[in-house]
Amino acid sequence: MARRRQGYDGVVLTAPVTVPYQRYSIDTAHFWIARALRATLDAAGLKPLDIDGFSVASFTLFPDTPVGLTQHLGLCPRWLDTIPMGGASGVVALRRAASAVQAGDADIVACVAGDTNQIDSFRKLLSSFSRFAMDASYPYGFGGPSANFALLTDRYMTEFNATREDFGRLCVAQRANALRNPHAVMKKPLTMEDYLTARPIADPIALFDCVMPVAGAEAFLVMTEDEALRRNLPFARIAGAIERHNAHVDDPIQLRGGWTMDRDELWDMAACAPGDMDLIQTYDDYPVISLMQIEDLGFCDKGAAPDFLRDRDLTIDGDFPHNTSGGQLSAGQAGAAGGFIGLVEAIRQVTGQAGPTQVKGARRALVSGFGMINYDRGLCTGAAVLEAA
Amino acid sequence: MTDALRPPPKKDPQKRTVTPTLPPTMRSRAALGLSAAAAEGRFALQSCAECGAVQYPPRDACSRCLSTGLRWRDVDPGGTLLAETTIHTTVDVYFRERMPWRTGSVQLDAGPVVIAHVHGDVTTRGRVRMWNLLDRAGQAVLVAMPEGRTPHMEDDPQLREMTADPKHRRILIADARNPNAPALARALKDAGAAMLIAGEAEGWRPYPHRDALAALGVDLQPMDVTDTASVKKLAGEYGGKTDILINNARFMRPGGVLARGDTAFARDEIEVNYLGLMRLAQAFGPGMCARAQDGVNSAAAWVNILTVEALSNDPAYGCFNASNAAALSLSQSLRAEFRGAGLRVMNVLTGPTEDDWYQPLPPPKVGHAALARSVVEGLQRGLEDVYCGDVAKDLVERFRRDPKVLERERTGGTA
Structure with a gap:
């Protein structure tokens, strides 16, 4: 029997920043990470040498690692971390940084995720993503993640009688949210008709089920509550957080993620329930995985998400605000920053700094991450409950 | 049902000859064992010498018991199609010229789940028989074939990419x-x-x-x-x-x-x-x-x-x-x-x-x-x-x- 996870008392999240995304960039990951780091430090009134912990998630830093970044960016941390977990990188970065601050390994940790997107970056990234993918998925039509998610979606639809409209409802609501986010890459309204008639990508996945790869970066700071109070920074508390890797190996196809193994402990730690959330941010590279997160984190039963969402309004002013910045589906997927987008937006929300996308009176948010299609399924899952101070 | 391949018309000399491109070529060393089996037309997968677990994708250690004693062994080629997709869009130049392309997820009777090319005559959620073939890159790929013979099955355009069938040649x-x-x-x-x-x-x-x-x-x-x-x-x-x-x-x-x-x-x-x-x-x-x-x-x-x-x-x-x-x-x-x-x-x-x-x-x-x-x-x-x-x-x-x-x-x- 595993011991229970410790809480994160006395540790807070602050200074959430998003560097506005671009479809293509001639700049490097270093550039994007530098801009995000600068912005989060500026938000807190800090200088580079004021931070003593640094956590980085990026796919396009090659040949550098965060080690090279310390010299490149003039940092001198006593705690350094790299998070190669794609869509789960935000929650994992926050867990590790919070533990480091609790342990006294660092006082202020800057967590940054950023990637560039140059012409052909996406193809190159796909070609060298993982060994199992290289050996056993790319040679099969090279559909990238769309082909993987097409298989999961196909199976999910027959297993649980889901329809394309069920996924479309989520995409359409996120686009409505994105229209209130001035930095979202997608700026045109999306109707259900547009969604259903979009060109096919990998059946049953069509154009608006897919994220658009972009360049961009996200960042936030982890520090002690005392430090945040001293600096007069608005902050969010971490009520609970979980992660899991390679869960449910005997499932022939992924219809659930590792969240199911840990969600009871998450809600226990957070001393609240799914119904207490004012908003949720799921990892949404394809809508089917958002539906699975809603099920696996306990908002409804397995396979019931289509019904559950049919009766709810997922927009900012709705009764179930979801991916309030537009999510990756409408704001764009900036590589590893796609693992941060929901977390950074949730920090903004519970600290009342979300501006045009602010959910009124938001005090509690669930953030969930999902990452790394190593072969036929995503291996990394994580989730966190954030609370207003 | 597969359409019978028609004899190609005489080549129009003004038409471009398709520049040879290859599907993804790189493989790990372990995966080359599959290519070696495909070179002789065998469907073989790694199995663990200690616990017997059949493994896929190819690897260096057993995912059940961590033994490094993995051996390539002919296994039962039967399976069931769990899910499928027809890919319409890709960034790969080889597949781009051959879209749409049908692939699927197959539960093998031998244990593992594999992503495979799917022959046009395989039915939704149907039974399949796996063939291990060499693609144009000369590397092994798994193809889910119908269990029995179907008319003109060798003419399936995806299958023909993996073979050198003398028909019409x-x-x-x-x-x-x-x-x-x-x-x-x-x-x-x-x-x-x-x-x-x-x-x-x-x-x-x-x-x-x-x-x-x-x-x-x-x-x-x-x-x-x-x-x-x-x-x-x-x-x-x-x-x-x-x-x-x-x-x-x-x-x-x-x-x-x-x-x-x-x-x-x-x-x-x-x-x-x-x-x-x-x-x-x-x-x-x-x-x-x-x-x-x-x-x-x-x-x-x-x-x-x-x-x-x-x-x-x-x-x-x-x-x-x-x-x-x-x-x-x-x-x-x-x-x-x-x-x-x-x-x-x-x-x-x-x-x-x-x-x-x-x-x-x-x-x-x-x-x-x-x-x-x-x-x-x-x-x-x-x-x-x-x-x-x-x-x-x-x-x-x-x-x-x-x-x-x-x-x-x-x-x-x-x-």
Whole structure:
């Protein structure tokens, strides 16, 4: 029997920043990470040498690692971390940084995720993503993640009688949210008709089920509550957080993620329930995985998400605000920053700094991450409950 | 149901010839075990020597017990299609030109779940039979096939990318004088070959089966593989429409080194068996590479017929076998050189054949019809290595067990 996870008392999240995304960039990951780091430090009134912990998630830093970044960016941390977990990188970065601050390994940790997107970056990234993918998925039509998610979606639809409209409802609501986010890459309204008639990508996945790869970066700071109070920074508390890797190996196809193994402990730690959330941010590279997160984190039963969402309004002013910045589906997927987008937006929300996308009176948010299609399924899952101070 | 492939219309000379591109080529070292099995048409996966768990994708340690003792073993090719997709969009240049493309997730009866190409006749959530084939990059890919035969199943466009099916293809047989030529011609014609050409050395000299070839509609053209000019001349005329080249040219005499008083026969053996291959490849290879992805009747394969004793010599035919060992080695170089174009090299390694110079050997021997069948089946499955006849199968098995022990067995020293 595993011991229970410790809480994160006395540790807070602050200074959430998003560097506005671009479809293509001639700049490097270093550039994007530098801009995000600068912005989060500026938000807190800090200088580079004021931070003593640094956590980085990026796919396009090659040949550098965060080690090279310390010299490149003039940092001198006593705690350094790299998070190669794609869509789960935000929650994992926050867990590790919070533990480091609790342990006294660092006082202020800057967590940054950023990637560039140059012409052909996406193809190159796909070609060298993982060994199992290289050996056993790319040679099969090279559909990238769309082909993987097409298989999961196909199976999910027959297993649980889901329809394309069920996924479309989520995409359409996120686009409505994105229209209130001035930095979202997608700026045109999306109707259900547009969604259903979009060109096919990998059946049953069509154009608006897919994220658009972009360049961009996200960042936030982890520090002690005392430090945040001293600096007069608005902050969010971490009520609970979980992660899991390679869960449910005997499932022939992924219809659930590792969240199911840990969600009871998450809600226990957070001393609240799914119904207490004012908003949720799921990892949404394809809508089917958002539906699975809603099920696996306990908002409804397995396979019931289509019904559950049919009766709810997922927009900012709705009764179930979801991916309030537009999510990756409408704001764009900036590589590893796609693992941060929901977390950074949730920090903004519970600290009342979300501006045009602010959910009124938001005090509690669930953030969930999902990452790394190593072969036929995503291996990394994580989730966190954030609370207003 | 698969639509029957129609004979392609005459090529419009104004149309672009598709530039050869390859599907993703890189594989881990472990994954090459799958390619080795595919080269012979076997469906094999790694299984753990300690706990028996069958593994996929290929790996270096058992995902159940961490044993590093993983062995490639033939496994049950049955399975069930769990989910499928038709891919319409890709960033890969090879697949871009071949969209849409059907793939799926298959639960194997042997245990693992695999992502596979899916044949058009496989039904939704249906039962499948896995084939392990070489794709245009020469690497193994798993193809989910219908459990039973379906009409024209070999014409499925995705499947045809993985094979070198003779159907609608134009085929050059290098040596009309070889007694196996009529059987080859008949088998290829039965398999749907569009046109058969055979090279005829010393046309003035009669040989018994010339009429049989003519009756099969084989176009006999002067070519002697020992004469560079004649090879180049034929390549100039027919190189642009040679889709499959079958190198059946062979010169053989019995005897090892001491049985012969000089190097005269050895020189002829090298001229035909080794340099003949090289001349053919230099003359026909570049044109075939350029046309390796030119639609229904693209250039598809190069076939060498060699003795299996190229692997391990028998002194009764020691010098001849040595020339075949040289040709076998050269074929490996050629295979690598053709790979960039997606043109495959298939070696058919036979035991002693039913012909004059093997007359002193006891049976079993490989008859011409059996050899021809191996050639056609190998092309239909896109194989690289075909072992034809019981002697060849026996010898390669012993060769794999221990080449040095085999050498002793063959050169004297076993009871």
